[in-house]
Amino acid sequence: MTDEFDDLKRALDAAAPKPDATRKAETLARAMENFDKAQGMARQARPTSDRPGWGLVRGVGQMFAQIGSRGALVATTAVAALAMVALVPALRNAGPEMPGLAVTEAEAPVRESVVVEDLAYDGLADTSLSPAPAPTATLRKAAPAESVLQSSDLAGAPSGSTSSAEPRLWPDRRHGSPVAEADTEAFPEVEPNGLKVTIEEPVSTFSIDVDTASWSIIRNSIANGFLPPRDAVRIEEMVNYFPYAYPAPDGDVPFRTSVGMSDTPWRDGTRIVQIGLQGAMPAERPPLNLVFLIDTSGSMDQPNKLPLLKQSFRLLLGELTAQDEVSIVTYAGSAGQVLPPTSAADRDTILAALDRLSAGGGTAGQEGLQQAYATARGMAKDGEVSRVILATDGDFNIGISDPGALEDYIATERDSGTYLSVLGFGRGNLDDATMQALAQTGNGMAAYIDTLAEAQKVLVDQLTGALVPIADDVKIQVEWNPAMVAEYRLLGYETRALRREDFNNDRVDAGEIGAGHQVTALYEITPVGSPARLTDPLRYAEAGAGQGGELGYLRLRYKAPGAETSQLIETPILPDAAPLPDARFAMAIAGFGQILSGSEMIGDWSFGDAIALALQGRGEDPYGYRQEAITLMRLAGSLMR
Numbered sequence: 001m002t003d004e005f006d007d008l009k010r011a012l013d014a015a016a017p018k019p020d021a022t023r024k025a026e027t028l029a030r031a032m033e034n035f036d037k038a039q040g041m042a043r044q045a046r047p048t049s050d051r052p053g054w055g056l057v058r059g060v061g062q063m064f065a066q067i068g069s070r071g072a073l074v075a076t077t078a079v080a081a082l083a084m085v086a087l088v089p090a091l092r093n094a095g096p097e098m099p100g101l102a103v104t105e106a107e108a109p110v111r112e113s114v115v116v117e118d119l120a121y122d123g124l125a126d127t128s129l130s131p132a133p134a135p136t137a138t139l140r141k142a143a144p145a146e147s148v149l150q151s152s153d154l155a156g157a158p159s160g161s162t163s164s165a166e167p168r169l170w171p172d173r174r175h176g177s178p179v180a181e182a183d184t185e186a187f188p189e190v191e192p193n194g195l196k197v198t199i200e201e202p203v204s205t206f207s208i209d210v211d212t213a214s215w216s217i218i219r220n221s222i223a224n225g226f227l228p229p230r231d232a233v234r235i236e237e238m239v240n241y242f243p244y245a246y247p248a249p250d251g252d253v254p255f256r257t258s259v260g261m262s263d264t265p266w267r268d269g270t271r272i273v274q275i276g277l278q279g280a281m282p283a284e285r286p287p288l289n290l291v292f293l294i295d296t297s298g299s300m301d302q303p304n305k306l307p308l309l310k311q312s313f314r315l316l317l318g319e320l321t322a323q324d325e326v327s328i329v330t331y332a333g334s335a336g337q338v339l340p341p342t343s344a345a346d347r348d349t350i351l352a353a354l355d356r357l358s359a360g361g362g363t364a365g366q367e368g369l370q371q372a373y374a375t376a377r378g379m380a381k382d383g384e385v386s387r388v389i390l391a392t393d394g395d396f397n398i399g400i401s402d403p404g405a406l407e408d409y410i411a412t413e414r415d416s417g418t419y420l421s422v423l424g425f426g427r428g429n430l431d432d433a434t435m436q437a438l439a440q441t442g443n444g445m446a447a448y449i450d451t452l453a454e455a456q457k458v459l460v461d462q463l464t465g466a467l468v469p470i471a472d473d474v475k476i477q478v479e480w481n482p483a484m485v486a487e488y489r490l491l492g493y494e495t496r497a498l499r500r501e502d503f504n505n506d507r508v509d510a511g512e513i514g515a516g517h518q519v520t521a522l523y524e525i526t527p528v529g530s531p532a533r534l535t536d537p538l539r540y541a542e543a544g545a546g547q548g549g550e551l552g553y554l555r556l557r558y559k560a561p562g563a564e565t566s567q568l569i570e571t572p573i574l575p576d577a578a579p580l581p582d583a584r585f586a587m588a589i590a591g592f593g594q595i596l597s598g599s600e601m602i603g604d605w606s607f608g609d610a611i612a613l614a615l616q617g618r619g620e621d622p623y624g625y626r627q628e629a630i631t632l633m634r635l636a637g638s639l640m641r
Contacts, residue, residue, distance in 0.1 A: 184429040186394075187231035188436055190494040192599060195534060198482040199541050205503050207496040207510035208277070208474040208519045210465075211439065212458070213424060213432060215241035216448035218596065220427065222632050227639055228596060232432065235492030235593040239520050242589065242625055245581035246278035246518055254470040255279045255513060257556060257571050260580030265587055265613055266594075266605035269532025270524050272587055273573060274580050275478075275554065277519040279470050285515075287323040288387065288467055289341070289379035293372040294357060295392035297332045301359035304450060305426040309391050310354050312423070312455035317351070319463045320344035327375050328353050331368025332361035341379050369409065376418040387419040387467055390438065394424060394431025407441040411509070414443050417562060419469065419512070423458070424448040436495060443472060443512050457623075465514035471558040473510040473566065476521060477503045480552040484575065486533050487526040489601065491590050503557060506566050513558075522590050524601075525551065527575075551575050584617025585626060592633055607637030 196204070214237035221228035249256035255277045264270040292313060300306040320326070321344060328339035328350075339353040369390075376386045410420060420442025422435045432448075439446035445466060447458045458466060475498060480488050502508040513519060526533050552573040557566040592610045594602045611633045618626045 184431075185229070185427065186431045186433045187229055188234075188433045188495050189231055192597065193490045193492070193494055193497075195487050195489050195601070197487055197535050198480045198485045199538060202480050202482055203477060203500050204480070204488070204490055204523075205475065205477045205498040205500050206490065206493045206521075207440075207498055208476060208513060208521075209236050209493060209496050209511055210240060210513060210517050210519060211237050211436070211446040212241045213435070213446045213448040214238055216450055216454055217430070217432065219628070219632055220448070220450040222635050222639065225639070227636060230597050233593050233597040234495065235590050235597075236496070236521065237492075238593045239492070239522065239586050239589050240518070242582075242585065242629070244276060244518055244520060244586065245619075246276040248278055249280045253280070253569075254558065254560070257554065257569060258580055259554065259571060259573050259577050260583055261575070261577040262579040262583045262587065264524055265584075265609065266591055266602040267524070267532055269530040270526050272583070273523040273525055273551070273577075274583055274586060275476070275521040275523075276580055277474075277513065277556075279465065279513050279515055279517040281464070281516040282468070282470070285464055285468055287325075287381075287384040288320065289325050289376060289381075289384055290320075290327070290467070291372045291376045291379070291386075291388045292326065292328045293368055293388050293390045294328060294330045295332075295368075295390075296330045296357055296359050297362055298360050299393055299429055300426070302426050302428075305393055306357065306359050308449065308452065308455075309423075309425050310357065311452055312449055312459060313354060313391075314351065315452070315455050316459040316463070317344065317347060319460055325379055326350050327379065329368060329372045329375060330357060331371070332359070335367040335371045337371060337375060341375070366409070369413075373413045373416070373418060377416055380417065385419070385468055386417065387421060387444070388442075389421050389423060390435075391423045391425060392435070393426045393429055394435045407437050410438060410441045414441070414509075420444040421466065422446045425450075440495075440511070441509065443469070443509070445512075445514070457625075461623075462516075465517040468515045469512045469561045470515050470517075471513045472561055472563070473506070473508075474513050474519075474556065474558040475503050475508075475510045477555045477557075478523065478552050478573070479555075480525070481550055482528075484528055484549065484551050485525045486528045486530065486537070487535060489524045491522040491524060492593070493521065503555070506559070506564065510557075520586055522586065549575060582617060582619055584613050585619065586617075588614035588617060589629065592629075592636075596636065607633050607640070611637075 211234075214232060214234035217232045218228045218238065221232070246258050247256055258276040258278070260274045260276070262272045262274065264272050294306075294309065296306065300309075317326070324344040325341045326339070326344055327337065327341045329335060329337050338357070339350065342349055344350070369388075372388045372390075376388055380386045414420070420438060421444035422439040422442075424430055424432065424435050424446070425448075427450075430448075435446050447454075447466075449455050449458060477500075496511065498508065498510070550572045554571040554573055556569040556571075558569075559566045588610050591602060591605060591613070592607070595605070595607060595610065611630055614626065614630050614633065618630070621627055
């Protein structure tokens with residue numbers, strides 16, 4: 001009994017034409033030639049002892065010579081299918097600038113392009129997700145008709161981000177090492193503090209800063225194989241990232257001031273004056289009313305943005321109690337409240353609301369802020385702390401998008417007693433400048449979260465300090481004695497500078513300090529008569545008489561939370577002050593920042609010197625933050641070379 005399928009098989013075999021070996025070879029050769037041209041690989045393969053000339057075609061031809069017609073049909077069909085699967089999506093996605101595809105003069109866009117030559121790498125770095133080796137590139141201007149390798153080809157630009165005409169990897173003009181330039185990232189543009197001649201400008205005034213975003217951005221950049229943008233380097237935020245062993249305050253004062261002196265490690269003949277503030281820790285934390293203002297715009301659709309944000313807030317929820325309340329407001333194309341004020345004890349309801357969030361749409365930053373502040377006002381009660389926590393990549397492109405306008409709006413809202421903190425996520429379109437402006441104006445702090453470990457530090461380990469204020473509008477003013485100090489320089493705090501007259505003006509906003517928080521400020525001073533002095537004494541100027549050999553006088557102003565009148569603390573700065581605990585590590589971090597920012601004030605002081613000083617002053621390091629800093633110094637030194 002014959003099977004019907006066997007009959008069909010014999011009929012098909014009888015009807016099939018006999019194979020023509022010559023035509024088969026010609027067809028295969030033509031197909032492979034067209035396929036190679038489409039793939040941008042028309043040049044010959046590298047010859048070897050057993051593969052002269054067109055080794056691939058010869059091998060395919062030999063393979064088909066050894067198989068029958070039916071096998072040839074199957075094989076050719078597979079080759080064609082493979083070509084379509086691999087080629088069509090690549091052509092559709094890459095467009096006319098796909099590397100290897102010819103672009104005619106008429107088709108090429110008229111713009112300045114960048115060609116990357118001599119690119120040697122093991123894998124392309126995704127700067128937004130995980131560490132990867134960075135390519136070494138030589139850049140040159142390319143004619144419009146040339147095939148170009150764009151920035152997205154190098155760094156894997158995130159979906160939803162705005163592409164920039166500038167390359168993401170370019171040699172730094174000072175040291176020739178790879179530096180990443182993200183597509184639309186923005187950082188505050190300020191000039192580093194210069195050297196001041198004491199007789200001409202004896203008073204230095206600034207607002208305190210407890211932000212730590214700069215250090216986290218630097219760490220993220222170096223871990224992903226490139227040096228940070230120079231505008232991202234803020235020395236005060238680097239130094240203040242680490243804990244120091246300052247003495248705790250006594251009595252009812254909110255913080256205690258300490259002053260120490262050390263020899264400057266990068267310039268002989270000068271000294272470092274270290275000012276440390278240690279905030280008090282309340283015996284009991286007050287209830288918290290938290291409004292999570294979450295950016296769910298399309299630019300947040302990256303693993304290190306909205307998903308990491310959700311995981312970070314899960315950690316925060318674990319630290320809250322039944323006395324705390326949480327609300328969630330989101331903004332994308334429009335803003336809305338997705339969770340009304342809910343007791344933190346109802347953890348499942350809050351987590352379910354977080355899990356439902358997804359990214360898409362524009363960024364209605366203004367509308368989101370208005371909704372969040374309105375929600376916080378409705379939650380406020382006496383004796384409780386209300387705070388909006390804005391979590392975003394900083395991409396405000398709908399509503400108020402100008403940082404100045406955002407500052408003005410938030411300044412009108414902060415009088416309600418609601419604080420604003422800003423958490424940054426992701427890279428590529430990180431608007432650090434806007435986030436800094438919002439946090440400073442909103443009486444809050446700014447942090448950048450790139451890992452779950454950083455979320456643990458900011459939102460768990462330092463929860464009370466990050467969310468519970470103990471002093472508002474904290475200002476520092478130092479008057480230097482020209483009889484003792486010829487020159488001085490404040491390391492960092494460029495974005496926190498105040499005018500001399502602002503110090504006594506209680507209407508001028510300044511920084512806040514939270515429970516248990518610490519603040520460190522470093523001055524480099526040149527004593528009178530030191531050979532390290534960089535300026536000549538004025539012929540007709542008379543130095544001040546001095547006050548009992550004091551180097552200077554430290555004044556601090558602060559307000560109790562909610563108060564309108566400030567209080568004053570005064571402390572003399574004496575030349576025989578001993579170094580404060582961990583002074584060497586603080587100076588190592590400050591020196592590290594100056595190297596990254598290209599400061600000319602440190603001479604030939606190197607990463608190796610910073611590493612050696614950090615190792616000497618590492619001290620106790622229970623969470624490994626200081627060892628991590630030393631590792632980053634080593635990596636940065638390798639990148640710079």
